[in-house]
Amino acid sequence: MNFAQPLIPATLIRRYKRFLADCRLVDGQEITAHCANPGSMMGLADPGMKVWLEPNDDPKKKLKYGWRLVEHADGHFTGVDTSVPNRALRAALEAGEVAELAAYKTVRAEVKYGANSRIDFLLQQDGLPDCYVEVKSVTLSRQPGLAEFPDSVTARGTKHLGELANMVEQGHRAVMLYLVQRTDCERFQLAADIDPAYADAFASAYAAGVEKLVLGTRITPQGVEVAGPLSRE
16 A cells, blocks of 8 residues: 655654644644544654654645654654555455455455444455454554554453454454554564453453454555564464
């Protein structure tokens, strides 16, 4: 998945009201960018960080920049736009690039299911059980090389795990897919200390037959692509 417009570098001044970020462009101009991430963004919103913004000339948009990436001192990137994982993953699913799910040829997004919820992807194929795929963007890293989820309490995520377990009970296949939007991590684990209820819900869902899939990403200022599986702890 390529970004619609070439990204430009900037320096983060501050993130506030969850969806706003003041940034300084390389020419010194200060602008406000849209931050498409409602999470805590722990470790990713410190003033002075190098960020990458996507400009736009859409007259319907009040803010003319969108915050897409954080660049770390070692040259690695983290994707902070929570809409990117589903866009990148859809391209990979339709191209049959996710080995564990490649047998499914029909990919439907945002299908209603459960209790007033929508599944990120419903995969279908004659002769196979329907496959419900819930996607979570992973951006937290508190130890070198280790990605974690969640970065804050997520009651919504806990609800989704219960609904996935219900799909398995009904005879379907269900997958909890964690897409790690960091290029500096090779391992993944749940952050049980941040949200014990989510960790417990995952353990119950996994015991009920919900599958766990953790994929990495290749990230550059040009775009984001789904990479292979990461190690799980």
